[in-house]
Amino acid sequence: MGKAGARGVAHGLDSPFGMHAIDVGSEGSNGTTRRLLFEVAERLRANQERWPRLPPADDTGRSFARLGTAAGWDAWLIRWEPGARIAFHDHGEAAGVAYLVYGALAELVARPDLGSGLHPVEHRLLTVNTRGIFPPGHVHSIENPFPGPALSVNVYAPRLESMNFFERVSRPLVDTAIESVSTVIAGGRTQII
Secondary structure, rough: OOOOOOOEEEEOOOOOOOOOOOOOHHHOOHHHHHHHHHHHHHHHHHHHHHOOOOOOOOOOOEEEEEEEEEEEEEEEEEEOOOOEEEEEEOOOOEEEEEEEEEEEEEEEEEEEOOOOOOOOEEEEEOOOOOOEOOOOOOOOEEEEOOOOOOOEEEEEEEOEEEEEEEOOOOOOOEEEEEEEEHHHHHHOOOOOO
C-alpha cells in the first residue's frame, strides 16, 4: 500500500489512524486549523505501534515516512540523527505542527523585512512533548545539534505540496528553489519538515 522513494517512504495513505479530514478552505481562523493539526499530531503520536519502519538516513542525517493522509492534511514521521540539518525553507501554502516524541531540535526562524528580504530573527528549542507551530509562509531551518537522535511527528494542512528553499546571502535570504513534495518523494530526496 505504501509508496517508496530511495530514502523516504509513503505509508498509510488511507489514514489507518481513523482521523477525519481537515477542511482548511472553510476554516474561520488559524486557531481552528492549529487546533486540528495538534489533534491529528497527538493521535498519531499516541499510536506508535502503527508507525512504519524508517529507512536509513539520507545525506542530511534525516529519514522520514508518511504516517497518513486524508482530505486536507498529511503527516510524516521524521528521525533526526545528531548533526542532521535542513536549510532555510517554508512549506508552501501549508501550515504545520511538529510534535517532538524524543530528543530535541533547534529552529532558526526567519521573518520578512520590508525592502531587504528575510532575516533570521529567532531561535527556538523544540524538546520532548513540545509542539512547534509553522503557519503558512513560515521560513525556518531546523537542526539537531545534540548528541542523541530526535524523532518528530509533523502534520501539514493543506497537504504539503511544495517547499521553497532559501539561501542566506549576506543578511537577507533569497529564494533558491521550489520543490514539489511528490518530486521529492519520487526522487528519493528527503526535504520534509
